[in-house]
Amino acid sequence: MPRKKKPVIEYRHYSLPINFPVLLLSGERWKISDIKSEHLHFHNHLEIGICYSDNGIMEIKGESVPFKAGDVxxxxxxxxxxxxxxPNTASLWSYIFFSPEDIFQHSFKSAYSNFEPNLWAVKGMNCVLNKEQHPKVYTLATSIVEELQQQNPYYQESAYGLLLSLYIELLRIHSRNELLADQEIEHSLKGDFVISPVLEYITTNYMTPMTIDFLADLCHLSTTHFRRKFHEIMGTAPLDFLNSTRIEEACKLLKSTEDSILSISEQVGFQSISSFNRCFSKLMGQSPKEWRKGAQSEAQSAKASILEFTGWV
Incomplete structure (x- = not known):
């Protein structure tokens, strides 16, 4: 009897604009076909989607959740x-990507550190919000898309306020659903996405030294099993993923500050300027100094393809 194929999980990496770190994907291109993908995927930023037409299914954490036009x-x-x-439809969507800790870090009290819901406590059915039950969520989400599309004077300030209101509303909704039994949370930690604690840790602590053994311990895995599982899901080694995260952060600093290249290399966690230059050139195709010169024009930002994984963009 043939073995059942394990689902492939794709990492879709999006680089956000530096001056206003919110990415909008909208228009006729963003239609979802009726062909069920064999691959699950996840993103490096929080995703808010708005369905404008038709209906279908979202598969989240093993749950099949129906969606329809008007859902967020x-x-x-x-x-x-x-x-x-x-079948025989192609639902139309808009997507908003952002990282709450980046854009809202000055809006919350310093004691507030949990910018996103506990990943293990999120149930799939709570990720699709019905327009009739949550009209405020739909109104705020569509208003944000409208501001980002039309770009009238002060649109960024307006979009920021709307996004903050929407995010707080979403946190309130999900905070009511985070009271799971300990055994349910423990069970989900054993699933295919056991490496999530490491991805979250690297995202917020990329500038600090870390070892493979330490990262494996975060997932309660042996070092050998952790290496294999990480590469199976991400298509790259854990330390290569860490370095890619550091280089992307370096790109932001190279473009948005006048800090020296040595200072930036230290800020993002490299122990020597030579290792920083070598890693930067390998990923970006040019030295930090050359990249910074090109980045003076607004047209260039951190490459969307800095992490060479499968994605839409």
């Missing part, structure tokens, strides 16, 4: 999922 989806980063439309 709320997918925390690192949460594997996939979407497909009903």
């Amino acid at each position: 989806t709320f997918i925390p980063r690192y949460l594997p999922h996939t979407t497909y439309s009903s």
